[in-house]
Amino acid sequence: MSELVTGDAVVLGLRPARLPSRALAAAIDLAVVFFVFILISVVVGVASVTLDEAAVAAITVALFLLVLIGGPIAVETLSHGRSLGKLACGLRVVRDDGGPIRFRHALVRGAMGAVEILMTFGAVACIASLVSARGRRLGDVFAGTLVVRERVAARGSAALPPPPPWLVGRFSRLDLSAVPDELWLAVRQYLTRMHQLDPGVGGSIAGRLADELVARTGIVPPQGIPAAAFLAAVVHERQARDARRAFARVSPVVGPVAAGGSGAPAVSGAPLATAPSGAPGTSGASGSSAFPVPGDGARREAEGSGGVGGSSGGFAPPG
Secondary structure (H helix, E strand, O other): OEEEEOOOOOEEEEOEOOHHHHHHHHHHHHHHHHHHHHHHHHHHHHHOOOOOHHHHHHHHHHHHHHHHHHHHHHHHHHOOOOOHHHHHHOEEEEEOOOOEOOHHHHHHHHHHHHHHHHHOOOHHHHHHHHHOOOOOOHHHHHHOEEEEEOOOOOOOOOOOOOOOHHHOOOOOOOOOOOOOHHHHHHHHHHHHHHHHOOHHHHHHHHHHHHHHHHHHHOOOOOOOOOHHHHHHHHHHHHHHHHHHHHHHHHOOOOOOOOOOOOOOOOOOOOOOOOOOOOOOOEOOOOOOEOOOOOOOHHHHHHHHHHHHHOOOOOOOOOO
């Protein structure tokens, strides 16, 4: 990865394209350009049979300049650095600061490309790309550009940290319908990256997100609970509800039914009596439900009497 710093002191993580992918993209572009050049030459040759040799030579030179040099320049300018070959290989030409190229950048790259690619059959371009730390040819150096990869292998999403055991099920009757998807996304991103943040910055972000969540739901978290733990518990509750709804659509609930005597599964916000083994919202050690059931309140209050300093089950809030 190439770390480039913009004028605003922002570090850009660009992935420069290397010689094999650039050579494949250039081969595709050259094949298309030469095909167009030959096709236009045949048409012009048929139309200029009555002209003398000097006129035919002038037309040939003009076609060479317009098609083999002007064509790639026009394509890169109009497509902002994505020619047909680069589009097929997932590449793009950008400025050194990461911005889109303009006509002057494409003009310099095209003029130098005629020398280091067409006239030397790509030998100069290959040597320059191998010597350069970022795989740039001479046209990129003079134009101040860089060919980067746009298609990068997707990274696996980081798992959300589990909430402390004494907070699991505390928000089972919380109304989450007013929480927008944007806020859920912000909370998830914070929880997956909170250990990478500075403790002070992470604490302030967690406090702000917790305040927004409280304003949307109208609940006040218990005193002394860290904001990160509160966010983890609420997100865990939402995931458990989604899992219950998905499980209810796939298979009927087997076993004791929810309070009320009906055979239908419990609705959102009400605890289920049973859940499949290993499903979200269940304790992996005993297999029992992690959500409160009738008569279970005293035991959970006793477990939570240790305060925020109790066992966190692997959850370590920042700060």
